[in-house]
């Protein structure tokens with residue numbers, strides 16, 4: 001059992017003096033290595049869980065689902081399966097139809113659900129398992145997003161996205177041999193989601209300085225460590241090597257753990273996530289094929305970093321409601337942000353998309369998002385400040 005990440009989390013937990021209430025990690029097993037699913041078998045046998053329900057889609061069934069099912073069948077474990085169907089755009093969406101499919105297909109004697117896939121399949125399984133009052137196990141197939149170990153399940157309800165607080169996986173087995181086979185656009189998306197922490201952290205600091213948003217040094221430190229780990233591994237990620245996949249996946253988990261420690265998404269989500277959510281809602285409303293979360297974040301991070309570089313200093317300097325000490329701290333934080341070019345260079349290193357045109361986000365939607373996206377969430381980001389402060 002690889003406990004190093006759990007130890008890492010617990011160290012942050014014990015070092016924290018911020019005064020906010022933090023939870024110990026509720027994960028019983030956390031394994032990232034080649035052949036990780038061997039440990040899944042022994043975990044299930046140890047728990048005496050002989051009835052499991054696997055959730056996958058057409059792609060993740062081939063990537064890992066069939067293999068997991070074959071392995072478990074040897075041990076006479078009874079396996080139920082939900083293969084989530086794609087919509088007319090060939091997208092698998094975490095919506096009411098997908099969740100109902102799982103809820104109606106799970107046998108009531110099932111001990112545990114198992115998400116085999118990337119972010120969306122985890123959200124579907126997470127929500128369904130929580131509703132059924134059962135634990136779920138995470139079997140990631142791509143290092144594409146930082147939400148594997150989070151409690152939040154973003155669900156599309158009547159074509160609108162809403163995030164529900166549900167549960168974290170009870171155990172996670174990430175097979176590096178499977179992650180290595182993930183398509184480049186998915187690993188680049190994972191890398192993009194991590195890069196978003198640059199502006200997310202700046203926004204979080206800003207909210208704490210100006211609006212008393214709760215803040216935790218340890219959670220910020222953990223997020224920064226995740227960011228550095230991913231950036232240092234850019235070459236290996238591009239090469240799709242075991243080392244690269246392991247480092248990227250660890251970085252994503254660390255970002256997720258920082259959110260778990262803090263109990264909210266502040267460490268990992270700021271103005272760049274607002275823009276991305278706005279674009280996503282625009283695409284949903286028009287029934288367009290969805291983009292990967294992380295590829296939107298990669299692009300939105302570069303764009304919003306440039307907006308911040310252009311406007312923050314002047315606006316903050318002239319603000320009569322801020323003290324000199326506040327102005328000084330804010331200036332330091334935002335001066336340190338990489339520029340849009342820096343972000344795009346990093347994204348380029350892993351073969352990621354860098355422009356709105358590559359995403360297919362039109363200029364009209366982008367302009368709308370800059371002026372309205374901050375209203376999607378009650379959070380005092382710099383994006384909100386630039387829009388709302390006179």
Ligand SMILES: [Zn+2]
Pocket residue numbers: 146193196273293297
């Ligand atoms: Zn994200």
Ligand SMILES: [Zn+2]
Pocket residue numbers: 016017018019020022215216217218219
């Ligand atoms: Zn703390």
